[in-house]
Amino acid sequence: MKARHMVAALWLAAAAVPALAQSAGEWKGPEQIWGASCGYCHDSGVGPPIKGARIAADAITAAVRQGLPGMPSFHPSEIDDRELATFSRWLSRTPPVREAGGK
């Protein structure tokens, strides 16, 4: 019986913890968006490096919403307008990534 209770407790513990939600209105900030999406291409050589490229925030917003050749679009249900505006400002001001300094 004891083992059964333990198993049930484990199961409940896992179910009760809120998910690290990643839809519109749930992002903790630009870094989380970068890590969950952009970085997979733009930190890996699949897409061009854009951190520190001083791209205008408006251009970033347009690219994220509409997509570019080779880059998918990100819909409002995934990142809402306010999150996207904050993200674009953040990205347009990030310092360049130094080759030897890692990500």
Place this chain on the structure above:
Amino acid sequence: MTIERFLAAAKGVVGGEHVVADEAGLAPFARLMLPVPEEEHAPVGVVSPRSVEEVRALLRLANEQRVPLWPTSTGRNFGYGGSAAATPGQVVLDLRRMNRIVDVDPVLCTALIEPGVTYKQLQDHLRAEKVPLWLDFPAPGPLVSPVGNTLERGGGLTPYGDHFANSCGYEVVLADGTILRTGMGGVAGTTSWQAYRYGYGPFLDGIFTQSNFGVVTRMGLWLMPEPPAHRTGLAVWPEWGDIGKIIDTLRPLRLDGTIGNFGVLVDSTLLLSSMMKRADLYDGAGAVPLDVSLAAARKKGMGAWHYLFSVYGRPERIAADWKVVETAIEGSGGRLIPDVHDPMQVNELTLQAFSLLNWVGGHGLAWFSPVTPMRGPDAARQMLMARGIMDRHGVDFMTGMTLNGREGLNVMPMVFDRSDPDATARHRACFDALVDAFARAGYGFYRTGIGFMDKVAGVFGEAQSDVNRRIKRALDPNGIIAPGKSGIRI
């Protein structure tokens, strides 16, 4: 106009900020990589519900106004249609906001999730909870959803690579608002929804995959216990003509479980696409010639065919299995490069496969995906047929074939510059010619994109089309869920 009435009423259900109806807002939902015109598939609206109740309310409105809804999870069916619909005039039912991880059971190694949960979100959750379970994901892993990929019967590269086979228990909203929980989910207070797939009576999960019979709002998944150890290898064979021998060598190793995962068998050009751009390889007319591709691959120490696979388990088992695999590969004229790294085979999310889109630039991509019976002569015949047809259309031959014991999914990416109308037309004509030729030879397809769904449905015969139509009429008499999906209409 019924669409306008529907969208106005939908705002009352989901909130105005979760309805898209303006031209600029809709443009990204119409974006296609496929070589078919966007206007033939463009959605006329997007609604993004947050709950099953909102889905039911939207289905009720859609029935009243006779407005077709095209359900998507993340809408990233890259190279198969993205968010766009099989026919024009549909409203995207975007389920991305429904992203609850309802349950994770670390004892039975299962999860129950909503359609908007991405592989990234689920992996972050498992890691935060220190639950040692692996995910199996498709190439666009971090950005897409287990529900969407499983419903398309997509695949990955670990032992859990057949996503449908590792799904268990669906919650489906039917067109009339009925909520169906399949399998053991029908039992009041069910204890076993994610434990046993079949339930009692007919097993229904499959009819909700690659179909339009309902809107799946929850899905159970089986997850792989983190293995104690694993080892990945890359087998290389030098000659294009080795293909039959390769399949006949690998089939027994897959059938008896020595190689525990699908792995992927890659030709020289697909391999080169991960290392260089097309323009750096070939600037002549037509498709990249075989000898050019082989010479470039050999210069990099590679060959004509490359099989990237893993063995998983306890170290002593891995040592024994590795020896068997190595002996078989060397016996077939290949050589085995040990201890390579493929993130997709070891639970590391990546988008590395999409360096493929840098091959020519311009984001044109269509997957031609015939099923190959795992016999050497069939594989050899398919490769020859495909290369011949592609050469005639000036289309580069590439394949990344996943291998099961009895079948391989011969997934051939056709990559082109979609801003070039001539290239787009050639790739479309080539796709049609490939479907015709393969069907005449008795081969079918595991999946296809919008624009080619009616054609591929035709390959599977009138009886299948008719039964699908009869089920559709019974469950969705107004035909409001995704008309045209897999060629199915009322």
